[in-house]
Amino acid sequence: MTTQATTATPAVFYRVEPSDPHNHLFQVTMVVARPAENQELALPVWIPGSYLVREFSKSLQRLSAQQNGKTIEVQQLDKHRFVAQCAKSKPLTLTYEVAAYDHSVRTAWLDASRGFFNGTSVCLRAVGLEDKPHGIDIAPPARIKGWQAATALTPVHVNRAGFGTYIAANYDELVDCPVELGKFWSAKFTACGVPHRIVVAGAAASFDGERLVADTKRICESEIRFWHGEGKAVHSHYLFMLNVVDDGYGGLEHKTSTALICGRRDLPRLGEKAVPEGYNTLLGLISHEYFHTWNVKRMRPAEFARYDYNQENYTALLWFFEGFTSYYDDLLLRRAGLIDHATYLRLITKTINQVLQTPGRKVQSVAAASFDAWVKYYRQDENTPNSTVSYYTKGSLVALCLDLALRQHGRTTLDDVMRALWQRTRGGPMSEADVLAVLHKLSGKDWSAELQRWVHGTDDLPLKELLASHGIELHADTTAVAQRLGLRVQENGSGITAKVVLQGGLAEQAGFMAGDEWLGIELASGEGWRLQKLDDLGLYAGASPRATALVSRDRRLLRLPMRLQPAPVEGSAPDTVRLSVSNADLAKHWLREDKVAESTKL
Missing domain, CATH: 1.10.390.10 (Neutral Protease Domain 2)
Structure with missing residues (x-):
């Protein structure tokens, strides 16, 4: 057992259990030690770092309350606020479920292989007590063996798997420390004297964890020294939580941790010196979220x-x-x-x-x-x-x-x-x-x-x-077909669908709309061609300056005459550029x- 002494007594305490993984349900028990009379409760509508009202309360269900062993009424005030009809200063116990269906870094997820949650999704806020110490007991699933728990919260009484009791100075700190659950890979390293841990869920057996740890350490040391030189870092510990999926990307910053998502093919592989192109993107994501430790989470x-x-x-x-x-x-x-x-x-x-x-x-x-x-x-x-x-x-x-x-x-x-x-x-x-x-x-x-x-x-x-x-020269470069036409499209192998029609582009001038299915073209010669991907346009139209686009819109077939090359505009800036080094000494500086x-x- 791991025990860390603390003098803080939680004013609000939660127990979070992955009670029904097959139905994606967390069971939450919340105890308010000394509630106000008619204690107000609220679930956040957004999570810091992700600027969208996500309405987390849509996933909250079966809310009930007890005091002195008796059930009391809980009245809903609006979409995310409630009031418990309780007496003052006597412990108030609330129970509820949270449906966890979101695989992203922003909310909560639970199935039989993995769990994850942010406090903003599962921890009701006891209004008026936000600045008091908060505690949480993270419980293992009852019928699944071998799971671990990882969080940047301060442990109080925690077993080797990471399950047990943690403490936070206030509600802000509690909900700023997400929790990873499941059978994950884990490693530790020290950067500039600061202990770090990285946990990885969902990686293939080919995953080169040693390479990822070494590169992440170099990032952390560079950024700590960027901000502090040889001085002491602002944080005492840090946790990286990486969820590896078939195809995905994203991250969300926290003061002492970050939650990340990457594609399985983007990880370095054992025995291979070369790394996938997506690995640099992952390292950039790690660098980005770690830089937020200073720039947005504190400053x-x-x-x-x-x-x-x-x-x-x-x-x-x-x-x-x-x-x-x-x-x-x-x-x-x-x-x-x-x-x-x-x-x-x-x-x-x-x-x-x-x-x-x-x-x-x-x-x-x-x-x-x-x-x-x-x-x-x-x-x-x-x-x-x-x-x-x-x-x-x-x-x-x-x-x-x-x-x-x-x-x-x-x-x-x-x-x-x-x-x-x-x-x-x-x-x-x-x-x-x-x-x-x-x-x-x-x-x-x-x-x-x-x-x-x-x-x-x-x-x-x-x-x-x-x-x-x-020492860096900026040159106009060849514009891709989609950009030349002013289109952003989806190609599914059998056709082209316009997703965005850019303002002022050739497609807009021809009358394209988002959602149009581009079926083919007719040339001035009378030839007609079926298009399966946008690159087919160059194959069939060649240097033709104009064509008629055959488009399906709401099942109606349309013929849209269009130019295939933009008219030159004197003094206009290019929309596609490339860079080259013209003075190596200046560039190196x-x-x-x-x-x-x-x-x-x-």
């Missing part, structure tokens, strides 16, 4: 100084907290020596093209896109690329531009700015004014005009000029492996 928007779990929490700063994190995730892989210069430039090129190929960048600023995340980024539809821009991708390019401009100015870098912001805010809430103040202090220059254009405006960023000043990277080489 965070002033609006997030205290989470309101009852409704949307708006901020216009996601371009900084997600975008700048997206800039550093791959850059720190480069500094850790996990990718080379060429790979890093390819990753930047991909991000630049994603932004250039989004017409919404001309419609909405990245600051406004941050504020609108609740209704736009997390509720994407066929018009999303036309109406908004990703604060991840454009935010990362803002960081790139700012870093290059600061280096060109010659007095400081974005690295210094990030660390100075950490010191200024003491790793706490901040505003855009803090960013401007630190920029001015370190560089001696007022950067408000640049932030107004880059963050609050819709003009394209000065990437070409700034990259050229650091920006992309160099600094002292952090040197210290992490194996």
